[in-house]
Amino acid sequence: MGMMDMAATTHETDIPGDVLDLEQLLSGYLPEAQVRQVRQAYLIGAEAHAGQTRKSGEPYITHPVAVARILAEQAMDAETIIAAILHDTLEDTGLARERIVECFGETVAELVDGVTKLDAVRFSSRQEAAAESFRKMLLAMARDLRVILIKLSDRLHNMRTLGAKAGPSRRRIARETLEIYAPIAQRLGMNKLKAELQDLGFRALYPDRHRVISARIKSAIGNRRESMARIDHALEARLEAEQIPARVVSRVKSPFSIYTKMRNDHKSFSQVMDVYGFRVVTDSVMRCYHALGAIHALFKPVEGRFKDFIAIPKANGYQSLHTVLFGPFGAPIEIQIRTEEMDSVAERGVAAHWVYKTEGGPANSAQHRAREWLANLADRQAATPSSMEFIESVKIDLFPDEVYLFTPRGDILSLPRSATALDFAYAVHTDVGYHAVAARVDGKLVPLRTPLASGQQVEIITAASAVPNPAWLDVVVTGKARTAIRQYLKHLQHEDAVDFGHRMLDRELDARNATLDTIPAPVLEHFLAEHNLKRLEELLADIALGNRMPDHVAEQLLAGVRDGGASATRRPAGDNIRITGTERGVLSFANCCHPLPGDDIIGYLSSGKGIVVHRAECPNVAELRKSPERCIGIEWDRQVSGDYKVELRTEVLNRPGVLATVAAAIAEAESNIENVEYIERDFTAATLLFTIEVKNRKHLADVMRRVRRTAVVNGVYRYPL
Structure with missing residues (x-):
């Protein structure tokens, strides 16, 4: 059957x-x-x-x-x-x-x-x-x-x-x-x-913690049963007198919410006073505000504890008025005021009034907001290959301690607590984030790293030339901003790596009387397939990131040329590869010697890191030259941009105000101080090590000249010498 x-x-x-x-x-x-x-x-x-x-x-x-x-x-x-x-x-x-x-x-x-x-x-x-x-x-x-x-x-x-x-x-x-x-x-x-x-x-x-807190709640409710009944009756009587149709429900906080509050605020049970509260459910939004006024006339509200989630709903669609009152028995009373529909959404969220695949609906509907969030998730998933990175990014969004912010047009955006102006920029649009340079918060100009607070109006100032940098990852807290910045930096690194790898391979092929164009397509395709590479760009990026040696690749490609038209005999490599300093996706500057534009430099191919740039006179270069295949001939281009770190060893008189005097001289030379530390100190003299940012050797010379002119400095040297 x-x-x-x-x-x-x-x-x-x-x-x-x-x-x-x-x-x-x-x-x-x-x-x-x-x-x-x-x-x-x-x-x-x-x-x-x-x-x-x-x-x-x-x-x-x-x-x-x-x-x-x-x-x-x-x-x-x-x-x-x-x-x-x-x-x-x-x-x-x-x-x-x-x-x-x-x-x-x-x-x-x-x-x-x-x-x-x-x-x-x-x-x-x-x-x-x-x-x-x-x-x-x-x-x-x-x-x-x-x-x-x-x-x-x-x-x-x-x-x-x-x-x-x-x-x-x-x-x-x-x-x-x-x-x-x-x-x-x-x-x-x-x-x-x-x-x-x-x-x-x-x-x-935590069975023991649950049992103890549950018992304390039961005891607290038992002691206050009579006072709760009196407050309940007073609320009902007041609402009836104002002709507001409403039901009043008393509610008790759960053991977990009390435990979380005790743990997060470092409070004892007796200090968590709002263990119980009341919910007032009425029939319209206007009646919610009417009820709020009536209740505030009955008991005095606690300043700073009123929240309007009706005008500004939570990200999950939750709407309610929250207020805390001074009760008649010394303990504060927490009251929520909402409509029947809001109560249903608050209890059941996306499951309330289930209508499948209804894309429209008001902006504050729980389902519409959930779908917006999920669409954002799907975009982020596509851009985040790592599961661990994805879970961390999403976990940030799951805990809804939010701040509510206004755009200049009056739209409301919600962001996690401790979000910065840069998070706001990415929340407006990814392109706004990419080109952000500063923000105006309530009309005042602030840096992008500024944390935001609920109720602020935020305007992002952009510039077409502005681009993200790796330091932004330490500034943002939202998953969307973090994913977008990482994606941009990876793309930047790939583009820089492809360009650099091309120049490095060309240099090695040129030393063997060949070019990439002279390698027949079948030979190149065979090489890529043999090394599990999908396209030429992957090979070039691998070379620049130090994962493959350009001379080995050149040898293998020429060995595959069967007609013998290209000679594999290597002569000394030609011109050095020129760098402008903007290739930060594939270049890094060694912390041991802090090379500056104008210095004689050498590049070292470090596996996975790309090219690490050292000064030619760096003490570590002798060791690096023991691997000649990893040493790359590079030099500064005529046009160089960006700021570069350098360390200044400054010998000063040990007296009050000396640090401020030297710092002022550095600032006058338009240099930024990143760090300063005392490395030696006695009664009469001290040695300070400043980490500063300069544009080139000429700029450094200007800084050192100004520092020497101060009456408190005995000597200033670039470190290491």
């Missing part, structure tokens, strides 16, 4: 109570035909999982049914419920994907497939597993949000039944829940689910 017929002929008495309860819940909001499809999914799932049991001894099918019930409580659509019932069938049973498509359609099969893929990969290390599974989960979300809703519900039921697991496994799952799943639920606005995941994770990971 086929499964379709089986579904039709199965008696109610054959269906377990948990499935009947699920169907009753679904019939409250789904058409009867869809509830029948869910029954069919149960029958197929039960047959597929027949004989399988959970650690607790129950039939395995009870788990998918419980997951489906969690989603039904969120009023999710039939496709999600069916996929939840079948979510383990592809991985753990012989049920074919084609069967799911045949019975329930391609969308359900894709949802089941998406959930299965999150668990299917095996890894070489726990760290790699965490990074890659996290990445896969977020990409599954980007394809269809419902995949992650099923996964979160699956995790919630596993946490509810965690007692059957062994100790180490239980702690690992609990930690993963607190670090990854709960923050994702929060980012998607699903506060009710997040709160239960956090509480169950906290209880499993």
Whole structure:
């Protein structure tokens, strides 16, 4: 008998109570035909999982049914419920994907497939597993949000039944829940689910701490039950007097949120005073503000503790008015005021009023904001090859301690706390970030590294010539900015490396009476294929980065030229390669001798680092010349740009104000001081080592002349000599 017929002929008495309860819940909001499809999914799932049991001894099918019930409580659509019932069938049973498509359609099969893929990969290390599974989960979300809703519900039921697991496994799952799943639920606005995941994770990971804090909360509530009832009654009476239709709900903070507050703020339980609060739910936005005024007239508000998340919603769509009042019994009272719709979004986030693939909707809808975030994730994933880099970048975004900022046009952007003006620039647009030079915060000119605070208006000043530099990675905190800067620097390095590698290979071929153009295409293609290189640019970049020696490559290419037209006999190499200093993607300047434009220099090919530039008289050059194949003839071009580090050893009189005098002389010569330290000091004299930035040898001479002219300096020398 086929499964379709089986579904039709199965008696109610054959269906377990948990499935009947699920169907009753679904019939409250789904058409009867869809509830029948869910029954069919149960029958197929039960047959597929027949004989399988959970650690607790129950039939395995009870788990998918419980997951489906969690989603039904969120009023999710039939496709999600069916996929939840079948979510383990592809991985753990012989049920074919084609069967799911045949019975329930391609969308359900894709949802089941998406959930299965999150668990299917095996890894070489726990760290790699965490990074890659996290990445896969977020990409599954980007394809269809419902995949992650099923996964979160699956995790919630596993946490509810965690007692059957062994100790180490239980702690690992609990930690993963607190670090990854709960923050994702929060980012998607699903506060009710997040709160239960956090509480169950906290209880499993720190059972003693959970027990102690729970007992203290119970005791605190017991002591304050009467005062809470009086505040509740006072609020209701006041709202009624103002003719504001509203329901007042008292709420108690969870053990995990109190533990987090105690740990982060270094407070004892007795210092965390707002253990309980109230929620006022009314029927319109205007009534929310009316209720706020009425409540502030009843109890005095605590200054600086009012937040308006209705006008400026959180990134996950959460809206509410938050205020803290001085209660009549000495303890502060936290009150949230919101509409019924906001309450639903606050509890269920993206699952509230589920409408699949509705791209429109107001900008503050949880689903619209979640999709924006996920689209951003998909872009970032494409630009970030490393799983570990990706997970770090996304984890920053998952914890929503945000600042809300205004663009000059009045648009609102939310960024993580401690974000800088440079993060804001990248949040506006990647191109704005790339060309940013400074910012105006509330009309005042500030550097890009300036941290921002909520409510500020930020305008980014750009210049077409400005480009990112590696130091920006230490300034930004958002994943988007970090990924964009890294991508730019990698691209820059590749372009510089290709250009430099071309010049180095040409120089070696020229010394053998050949050029790259004289190498026949088949010889070049054979060489690239033999060395697993996709194109010539990869070979050239490899040469510049020190991964291949240009003389070896030249020898091998010419050895492949069969007609003997090119001589492989090497004469001394021709002109040096000229550098302008802008090739920072492939050039670095040695810290042992700090070469400057105007110095005689030599290049050393360091594997993976590219060309390290040394002064010709650097004490380390003798050692470097022992590997002649790695030494590159380079010299400064006529036009050189940029600032270069150099160290000045300055012998001064040991008296008050001497440091300021020398620093002022350096500044007058238009040089920037990066660092200064005392290397010798006695009663009468001292030796200071300044690290400064200059443009060339002439600029350095000007700095040294000005320093010598001060009355406090006995001698100033470039270091090392």
